Amino acid sequence: MEIEIATIGGYEEVGRQMTAVRAGDDIVIFDMGLNLSKVLIHDNIRTEGMHSLDLIDMGAIPDDRIMSDLEGDVQAIVPTHGHLDHIGAISKLAHRYDAPIIASPFTLELVKGELEEEGKFDADNELIAMDPGETTSIGDSGVLDLEFVNVTHSIVDAINPVLHTPEGAVVYGLDKRMDHTPVIGDPIDMERFREIGREGEGVLAYIEDCTNANKKGRTPSESVAREHLRDVLYSMEDYDGGIVATTFSSHIARVKSLIEFARDIGRQPILLGRSMETYSGTAKQIGIDFPSDVEMVGYRQSIEQTFERIMNEGKENFLPVVTGHQGEPRATLTRMGRGETPYELEDGDKVVFSARVIPEPTNEGQRYQAEKLLRMQGARIYDDIHVSGHLCQEGHYEMLDELQPEHVIPAHQNMSGFSGYVDLASNQGYKLGRDLHVTSNGNIIDLV
Numbered sequence: 001m002e003i004e005i006a007t008i009g010g011y012e013e014v015g016r017q018m019t020a021v022r023a024g025d026d027i028v029i030f031d032m033g034l035n036l037s038k039v040l041i042h043d044n045i046r047t048e049g050m051h052s053l054d055l056i057d058m059g060a061i062p063d064d065r066i067m068s069d070l071e072g073d074v075q076a077i078v079p080t081h082g083h084l085d086h087i088g089a090i091s092k093l094a095h096r097y098d099a100p101i102i103a104s105p106f107t108l109e110l111v112k113g114e115l116e117e118e119g120k121f122d123a124d125n126e127l128i129a130m131d132p133g134e135t136t137s138i139g140d141s142g143v144l145d146l147e148f149v150n151v152t153h154s155i156v157d158a159i160n161p162v163l164h165t166p167e168g169a170v171v172y173g174l175d176k177r178m179d180h181t182p183v184i185g186d187p188i189d190m191e192r193f194r195e196i197g198r199e200g201e202g203v204l205a206y207i208e209d210c211t212n213a214n215k216k217g218r219t220p221s222e223s224v225a226r227e228h229l230r231d232v233l234y235s236m237e238d239y240d241g242g243i244v245a246t247t248f249s250s251h252i253a254r255v256k257s258l259i260e261f262a263r264d265i266g267r268q269p270i271l272l273g274r275s276m277e278t279y280s281g282t283a284k285q286i287g288i289d290f291p292s293d294v295e296m297v298g299y300r301q302s303i304e305q306t307f308e309r310i311m312n313e314g315k316e317n318f319l320p321v322v323t324g325h326q327g328e329p330r331a332t333l334t335r336m337g338r339g340e341t342p343y344e345l346e347d348g349d350k351v352v353f354s355a356r357v358i359p360e361p362t363n364e365g366q367r368y369q370a371e372k373l374l375r376m377q378g379a380r381i382y383d384d385i386h387v388s389g390h391l392c393q394e395g396h397y398e399m400l401d402e403l404q405p406e407h408v409i410p411a412h413q414n415m416s417g418f419s420g421y422v423d424l425a426s427n428q429g430y431k432l433g434r435d436l437h438v439t440s441n442g443n444i445i446d447l448v
Helices: 036-040 052-058 064-069 090-096 105-117 190-198 222-234 252-264 274-285 300-313 332-337 361-376 393-403 415-427
Strands: 003-009 018-023 026-030 073-078 101-103 127-129 135-138 144-150 159-165 168-173 203-209 243-246 268-272 295-297 318-322 350-353 380-382 407-411 443-446
Touching: 003 064, 003 203, 003 407, 018 159, 018 168, 026 159, 036 361, 052 090, 073 144, 090 105, 101 105, 105 127, 105 274, 144 190, 168 190, 190 393, 203 393, 222 252, 222 350, 243 332, 252 268, 252 274, 252 318, 268 274, 268 300, 274 295, 295 300, 300 318, 318 332, 332 361, 361 380, 393 415, 407 415
Parallel strands: 026 073, 073 101, 101 127, 168 203, 203 407, 243 318, 243 350, 268 295, 268 318, 350 380
Antiparallel strands: 003 018, 003 443, 018 026, 135 144, 144 159, 159 168
């Protein structure tokens, strides 16, 4: 059976992930993501009403026109998890393909929200929920199976999809870390990865997220970040001024920890911001282990009214958890720094960043500016209370040992970001141009 892999997006940058695997006459697409920095660099741009071709020209979504070079029919669109760099282009591209969207339950609910908000295209793709650990048949040949392997990441319900073919398995390894003690959900299923590497024809190809491939050591568990956060917030228990926290809205485990520790120190947590309401509301809706009684406020006018209430009742009684950890210009925390909300920051007030800056120039510049603004208001910054959602070098070595893939394809980075992975894969016996394929957007790799 002929096997081809089209590296469509995410092979020259962090963002707009999209990969297609052709096995015989059947094609499976993994991820359709957005490069958010290409959107944020423009003021007041709204992608909902934009045409896909304009977004492709901006570099904001994958250029999927290379799909016409693959001879076969798309049988499934499979997002790995609910981050926008993996699902943010589905509303712009999925309607082009007569194929169902198959995802884990939490991811699928987020995809539904993206499709409902779309203002330009009307996608009627069937939406199919599949749990981690399950397998389904793909295409008409009867020889292809799609399996979801449970992984841990900075969002719940993340999976690594595996396409089982007669020539071996194609493992799409974006995005994950090896967390054996997660705050929410099950640990990463390393036992299943080990089995896949040793059963049948083994692993034909492994496509790997290289975000932290230049970092030595091992990525800590989310439970480490939870204890760090507990220590920071407990140290503020006797402070009688304002405390504000920010983190990734999609990081349900971290938001849950913030809610619990706010209550432990006698403050009422309130989630403020549209994306906070979206992700946490979705988690509650599908029954994820998340506090059911926390207040969520999503829209600008309601946020302003909530801030007025906080100021009237006393900042010392509340802990707002707000959007804006990357310094996004329109996010709640950035507006607080500019003095555009009723919440008055004063000398000594605490701002807790339970997030790191995404290593990309737009984010780094915006975050720097936001922190400057907050400090000008007198705020004290608590930074980097976080652990990454991506493997560092020792995790990559372990995945190669368990899967023993015939071919390896680095993804989710630019060329300099691939360098660490090329070194470690070379140490494991892989060779550039033979079985280690450093590629770019818009290429097709012939494996069989």
